[in-house]
Amino acid sequence: MQKTSGTTNRTGIRQQLRARRNALTAEEQQEAAKQACAHFVNLPFVAQAKTVALYLANDGELNPALIVEHCWAAGKHVYLPVITPEKALRFAPYRPQSRLVNNKYGIAEPLCEADDYKAAADIEVMLVPLVGFDSTGQRIGMGGGFYDRTLADWHHGAHPQLMPVGYAHNCQQVEQLPSAAWDIPLPYIITPAKVWRFRISAV
Numbered sequence: 001m002q003k004t005s006g007t008t009n010r011t012g013i014r015q016q017l018r019a020r021r022n023a024l025t026a027e028e029q030q031e032a033a034k035q036a037c038a039h040f041v042n043l044p045f046v047a048q049a050k051t052v053a054l055y056l057a058n059d060g061e062l063n064p065a066l067i068v069e070h071c072w073a074a075g076k077h078v079y080l081p082v083i084t085p086e087k088a089l090r091f092a093p094y095r096p097q098s099r100l101v102n103n104k105y106g107i108a109e110p111l112c113e114a115d116d117y118k119a120a121a122d123i124e125v126m127l128v129p130l131v132g133f134d135s136t137g138q139r140i141g142m143g144g145g146f147y148d149r150t151l152a153d154w155h156h157g158a159h160p161q162l163m164p165v166g167y168a169h170n171c172q173q174v175e176q177l178p179s180a181a182w183d184i185p186l187p188y189i190i191t192p193a194k195v196w197r198f199r200i201s202a203v
Contacts, residue, residue: 010140010178017132017140020171021060029063032169035192037066040127043188043195045163049124053079053091058107059142061129062169062192072096079118081146082109089150091118120150126164128186134177137185137198139166151184165190 024032040046052071057063071078072095079091083103092110100108120126128147130139141147147164154162166189173191189196 010143010180013140013174013177014131014143017172017174018059021062021169024060024169024171029060032192033063033066036062036167036190037064037070039190039192039195040064040067040165040167041070043165046125049076049163051077051079051118051122051124053081053118053123053126054094055081055127055129056108057129062167064127064167067127068094079123080108080110081150082117083146087144087146087149089120089146091120091123092116093118120154120162121159124161124163126151126162128164128166130166130168130172130189132172132174132177133166133168133186133189133196134174136176137166137187137189137196138177138179138183139186139189140177140183145182148182148184152182155184163187166196 046052054064054068054071055061057065068078078094080094081089082092083105084090092112093116094110098110098112100110103109128139130141132140151164153159154164164186166186168189168191170191170193185198187198189198
């Protein structure tokens with residue numbers, strides 16, 4: 001576990017942790033992705049799931065491309081997040097032949113018909129990117145609040161079939177994150193080193 005140079009400012013923490021993951025070499029990124037993928041696919045609830053929401057790596061994020069390949073080979077339905085005008089997330093089907101277009105943040109999203117989109121209530125396992133996490137399962141993202149808003153109903157006891165799982169490099173763990181009322185902690189966070197399990201209660 002590394003410290004964040006004493007800063008408690010969320011913007012400063014984001015900057016430091018993004019710099020850490022972007023400093024990883026291509027070889028370190030590839031090895032980290034292999035190790036983390038092995039942890040993820042061996043979780044019993046992942047093996048049983050038919051619908052899995054993933055993401056496409058950006059800005060040095062831990063890359064779940066190997067998980068995508070595993071899910072396709074296992075016959076699972078894979079979805080990617082799409083940002084709605086209401087600044088929430090819906091999930092578009094992602095297949096080998098899917099066409100992708102960049103959103104306003106430069107992140108690729110699948111093109112699909114409106115009827116094909118899924119909500120969080122339709123997903124069984126949701127892989128959640130993050131910038132940092134601490135020993136309580138608290139996460140900090142890029143600052144847009146998209147996953148916090150998407151998971152708010154789950155955090156209040158809805159969508160019992162849904163299991164959100166954080167995904168991060170080892171260097172993204174910190175001792176303690178400053179939290180806000182809207183932050184949603186996660187029950188699982190996977191790093192290349194281990195699977196973290198947290199006791200998260202619905203509120």
